[in-house]
Amino acid sequence: MISGRLFRPFQWLGKLTPAAITSVYLFSSLCWILIATFTMDRLLAGRPELRALAETVFELLGVFSMGLIVYILISISQARHRASEARIREQAARDGLTTLFNRQAFDEFLLQSVEYAKRHRETFALLFLDLDRFKVINDRRGHFVGDLLLQEVGRRLTETCARRGEDVVARVGGDEFAVLLRQSEAPEGPSVVAQRILDSLAEPYMLDGNAINTSASLGIALYPADSDEAMQLFKMADIALNQAKQQGRSTFCFYGGEWREERDQRLYLEQGLLRAITHGELFLVYQPKLDTGAMRVIGVEALVRWNHPHLGVLGALSFVPLAEKAGLIWTLTEWVLKAACRQAGEWYRDAGLDINVAVNMSPSVFGHPDLEQAIQTALHDGGLPPDRLTLEITEESLMIYEAESLEVLERLHRMGINVQIDDFGTGYSSLASLKHYHFQALKIDKSFVRDVVTSSDDAAIATTIMFMAKCLDMEAIAEGVESEAQKEFLASIDCRFMQGYYFARPLAASEVTAYIARLGVQKKPD
Ligand code: C2E
Ligand code: MG
Ligand code: MG
Numbered sequence: 001m002i003s004g005r006l007f008r009p010f011q012w013l014g015k016l017t018p019a020a021i022t023s024v025y026l027f028s029s030l031c032w033i034l035i036a037t038f039t040m041d042r043l044l045a046g047r048p049e050l051r052a053l054a055e056t057v058f059e060l061l062g063v064f065s066m067g068l069i070v071y072i073l074i075s076i077s078q079a080r081h082r083a084s085e086a087r088i089r090e091q092a093a094r095d096g097l098t099t100l101f102n103r104q105a106f107d108e109f110l111l112q113s114v115e116y117a118k119r120h121r122e123t124f125a126l127l128f129l130d131l132d133r134f135k136v137i138n139d140r141r142g143h144f145v146g147d148l149l150l151q152e153v154g155r156r157l158t159e160t161c162a163r164r165g166e167d168v169v170a171r172v173g174g175d176e177f178a179v180l181l182r183q184s185e186a187p188e189g190p191s192v193v194a195q196r197i198l199d200s201l202a203e204p205y206m207l208d209g210n211a212i213n214t215s216a217s218l219g220i221a222l223y224p225a226d227s228d229e230a231m232q233l234f235k236m237a238d239i240a241l242n243q244a245k246q247q248g249r250s251t252f253c254f255y256g257g258e259w260r261e262e263r264d265q266r267l268y269l270e271q272g273l274l275r276a277i278t279h280g281e282l283f284l285v286y287q288p289k290l291d292t293g294a295m296r297v298i299g300v301e302a303l304v305r306w307n308h309p310h311l312g313v314l315g316a317l318s319f320v321p322l323a324e325k326a327g328l329i330w331t332l333t334e335w336v337l338k339a340a341c342r343q344a345g346e347w348y349r350d351a352g353l354d355i356n357v358a359v360n361m362s363p364s365v366f367g368h369p370d371l372e373q374a375i376q377t378a379l380h381d382g383g384l385p386p387d388r389l390t391l392e393i394t395e396e397s398l399m400i401y402e403a404e405s406l407e408v409l410e411r412l413h414r415m416g417i418n419v420q421i422d423d424f425g426t427g428y429s430s431l432a433s434l435k436h437y438h439f440q441a442l443k444i445d446k447s448f449v450r451d452v453v454t455s456s457d458d459a460a461i462a463t464t465i466m467f468m469a470k471c472l473d474m475e476a477i478a479e480g481v482e483s484e485a486q487k488e489f490l491a492s493i494d495c496r497f498m499q500g501y502y503f504a505r506p507l508a509a510s511e512v513t514a515y516i517a518r519l520g521v522q523k524k525p526d
Contacts, residue, residue, distance in 0.1 A: 021073055028069060032062055095171040097147055098154030106170035106178055110230040113180060117223055125190035127179040128237035129197065129218040132249040134175035136399045136428065141210055148207040149214070150175065156200045161193070178237070194218050194252040202250060215250035217241055226255050246321075269319055270326045272308070276319075277328065277335050281307050284339050285506035286357070288515060289477060292487065293496040297516050299356030299390060301499065302340040303506050304332070316360075324364055333365045334374050341382030341389065343509050349383060351513055358390035360422065363397040371408055375417065386416035392443065393419060395427030406437065413438040420477070425461055434472055441497070442469050446480020449500070453485045463493050470494075 036058045044051045093105035101109070113124055131137075131153065138146035154171060161167040161179055168180040179197070181190050198216055205212040219240025221233045240255040247253065276282055286300035306314040323329045337359055344357035365371060379386055391412070398406065398421075409419055418440040421429065426445045444465050451458045462478070469476035478490045481500030490498060504515055 021076070025069055025073065029066065032065065036062070095154075098151050098171045100154045100158065100177070101168060101170035103170065103172040106168065106172055106180070107230070109168045109170075109180060110233070113182070114223065114228065114230045114233075118228070122182065123225070124223050125181040126221045126223070126233050126237045127181060127190065127194055127197070127218055127252075128172075128221075128234070128241050129177050129179075129201075129216045129252075130173075130241065131175040131201070132215045132217055132245075133428075134214070136396075137212060137214060139400065141207075141212070145207050145210055145212070149205060149212060152205055152207065153177065153201060153216075156203075157197065160197050160200045178234075190220050190222070191252070191254075194220060198250065198252060217244040217249050218252035219244055219255065220252060221255045266322060269308075269314075270322050273319060273323055273326060273328050274331070276306050276308070277331050281309070282332075282335060282339075283307060284336065284343065285508060286343075286512050287499060287506040288504045288512070289358070289497060289499045290503050291496055292491060292498050295519060297355065297519060298497065299358060300344075300512060301358040301360070301392065301506075302336060302343075303360070304336050320362070324362060329362050329364055330368050333359075333361060334378075336360075337374060337378040338381065341378040341384045343382075344388055345382035345384040347513070348385075348388065353513070353516060354388075355512075355516070356388050356390055356418070357384075358392050358420065360392045361397070363394060363400050366393075366397050366400070366406065366408065372411060375412065376415075387418070390418040390420055390440070392422040394422050395424065395429035398429045398433045398437075399427070406433075409437045422479075425465055431472075434474075439474055441475035441477050443499075444476055444478045444495070446500070449478050449480045449486055449490070450482075452489050453483075459489065462490070462495070466493050466495050 039054060039058070040051060044054055093101055093108075095102040110126070116122065117124055131149075134146070134149070137149060150171070153175075154169075154177070157169050157177055157179065161169050161181075167182070170178050172178045179193075181193055198218060201214070201216045205214070219237045219242070221227065221236035221240060223233060226236045227233050236255040240253045243255075244251050244253040283305055284302045285305055286302055288297045289299045289301060290296065291298045304316050304320065306319050308314050320329070320332070323332045340357045340359050344355055347353040347355050368374075375389070375391075378384075379389060412419065419437070420441040420443055421434075421439055422443050423445040424442040425448055442465060444462055448458045448461045448465075452462050453459075466476050475497060476495055477497040477499060478486075478495050479499045481487055481490065481498045481502045483502055486500075487498060487502060507515060
């Protein structure tokens with residue numbers, strides 16, 4: 001091997017090209033022949049006894065030195081080969097964009113770490129994180145800025161973990177990153193490192209002239225407390241990450257014991273969901289929306305429930321997000337649309353009630369090619385005029401989908417269907433998109449309504465949304481109204497449309513008719 005001390009003087013040869021190496025070889029052979037000829041012909045011309053000896057010495061030295069040169073050249077070529085192999089291996093282990101390790105390499109590290117930790121009775125933590133709302137940034141600012149953001153995140157992660165020496169940082173998916181923390185390197189514990197990572201990623205970014213704010217959510221799984229199997233640890237860190245997201249993002253969570261139960265429950269629910277949709281375990285409840293000026297019901301919001309055979313009645317939040325994950329949200333939405341239109345059609349035809357019914361639409365259904373068709377079929381089958389149907393969409397829907405997918409909103413508006421922005425104020429929507437599409441109303445999110453009497457910030461937000469709706473020629477509906485004081489405040493800022501437990505909880509279809517009858521209601525025009 002050329003790395004030995006003996007050959008260190010020849011290291012420079014390693015930089016030569018094959019042609020240069022051949023030239024060195026030929027040149028040194030030529031020099032040797034010239035030295036030998038010169039010595040024989042000039043120095044030993046008259047001394048035949050020494051000449052025979054010199055010839056033997058030259059021949060031996062020649063064979064030896066040529067052998068040495070050939071050996072050096074072969075060693076150089078082998079060293080080069082090894083170096084290029086190592087380079088190729090290194091490149092294959094790296095992510096092209098961030099130069100961090102890629103998923104494949106990380107899986108390999110994880111397997112090795114499990115083996116090592118088993119042998120040395122060590123513990124380690126697997127941190128799995130992803131950026132909050134990366135898709136929105138990517139769609140809004142373009143892929144170039146998205147790429148710059150990922151590179152910067154990679155740099156910050158490396159910087160945060162680099163001082164710890166042996167931590168392995170990898171990009172394991174689009175906006176997903178993983179860090180492997182060895183216990184010996186993490187005396188302060190994974191939670192401190194996790195918080196440091198989140199703080200560093202939450203710092204503002206300046207990318208190609210764009211000021212960008214983002215944050216990350218992070219899940220932690222521990223070896224061997226959570227699992228002693230590499231891929232299982234990854235799954236657990238992923239579950240912990242989802243938990244962190246549900247807790248409001250920009251936070252971290254451990255995969256803990258109590259979660260195992262929750263995960264089992266999630267799997268259990270996910271498995272039963274398709275059966276629930278197809279076997280009639282779902283039903284709708286309807287929460288009235290009121291015009292508090294005239295104290296009359298202007299419509300109802302359909303909210304889905306699951307009458308689970310073993311767990312009883314489940315609220316929307318315990319299974320709608322699961323339906324999204326399990327790819328069942330479209331089937332669920334189609335079912336809700338049909339059931340809501342059928343019910344409203346019945347009220348309209350049979351009880352003569354002029355009730356508008358609202359259906360919640362998850363962002364992911366906006367990309368579905370059959371959306372318009374499904375709405376038309378539901379209206380047709382239910383015998384409901386299109387202007388008695390409202391779709392409640394969130395601001396996220398406006399952000400996620402490209403303009404073409406949202407053109408459907410324009411066509412639905414032309415059909416006479418109302419669209420309202422639900423949970424307004426909790427997401428990001430541009431004034432341009434609010435103006436561009438014809439939204440009938442903004443629903444002030446219940447998180448602002450809750451403290452509207454006690455928090456001047458929430459009061460200011462509610463007042464601003466009212467003002468904004470007025471300027472944009474839309475209505476505003478306050479949701480989650482639970483008290484007289486909230487109602488009074490909202491009335492004082494000219495918000496007359498309200499919904500909440502104060503007026504009515506979500507009701508069964510038969511209770512809606514009774515509720516409306518109690519209030520004294522609008523009949524459909526004859
Ligand atoms: P949302 O559309 O904002 O619905 C309002 C939620 O607030 C409902 O919860 C309702 O029961 C609750 N609520 C109403 N008044 C009050 C109040 O005064 N105080 C409080 N604290 N809460 C109140 P629910 O039914 O559990 O639904 C939660 C979310 O699940 C809904 O939020 C909606 O985003 C989603 N969801 C419900 N049904 C469906 C559905 O059929 N399809 C889809 N895609 N999502 C649905
Ligand atoms: Mg809603
Ligand atoms: Mg809402």
